[in-house]
């Protein structure tokens with residue numbers, strides 16, 4: 001069974017489950033649209049995109065994830081990975097966080113932003129009055145960058161690796177259509193936009209990706225290495241900008257987080 005046929009089977013299964021859960025006999029997805037997806041000889045990202053108006057975001061993400069799982073565009077990463085690490089969260093999120101690549105923990109667990117940096121990102125999201133289920137979290141790369149045999153740690157993705165994988169992220173963004181994107185760290189920002197400035201000069205400024213406002217801020221792992229109040233405050237000020245743009249309520253207590261003396 002090809003990956004596309006597998007994706008189609010999964011889609012049909014998810015639709016049956018959805019119908020059962022909702023107690024409905026009709027969804028926005030038609031059998032014809034699934035047939036088109038499975039019969040297209042070179043079906044891929046564009047076919048998934050073209051079904052945008054007919055299929056729920058969750059089904060389109062499922063199909064895209066299947067394409068990612070089968071991807072071997074970077075043979076060295078495909079050989080090294082335990083598994084691909086696709087985005088996770090609310091398929092209709094207003095807010096989407098984008099990091100650079102899975103690390104050791106993410107590669108083992110198959111989920112972006114787990115481990116210590118992930119825990120810190122969860123704390124930041126919670127401080128905003130949200131949960132991980134409210135937002136969507138993804139990386140520019142879906143595979144862990146390979147490391148020399150026997151060495152530990154992680155390495156940042158290379159420009160060519162990010163270039164190859166960016167269409168998958170672009171597609172996730174097109175499906176989810178978030179109101180705001182947050183790039184976590186300079187590498188993610190470079191992968192998204194090609195910007196090559198320092199994070200200290202980019203953070204706090206709005207950029208744009210596919211006409212969606214994009215705010216760069218420090219990666220949580222930077223805060224794990226530099227946990228001074230002033231650095232935490234910079235990231236928090238960026239999150240306040242995001243909250244304001246999303247129209248989220250901000251309490252006085254939230255405005256005061258990480259100010260010296262608070």
Ligand code: SF4
Pocket residue numbers: 068071072073074075077078084141142143161164165
């Ligand atoms: S990093 Fe992306 S493009 Fe490269 S093999 Fe993994 S999924 Fe494919």
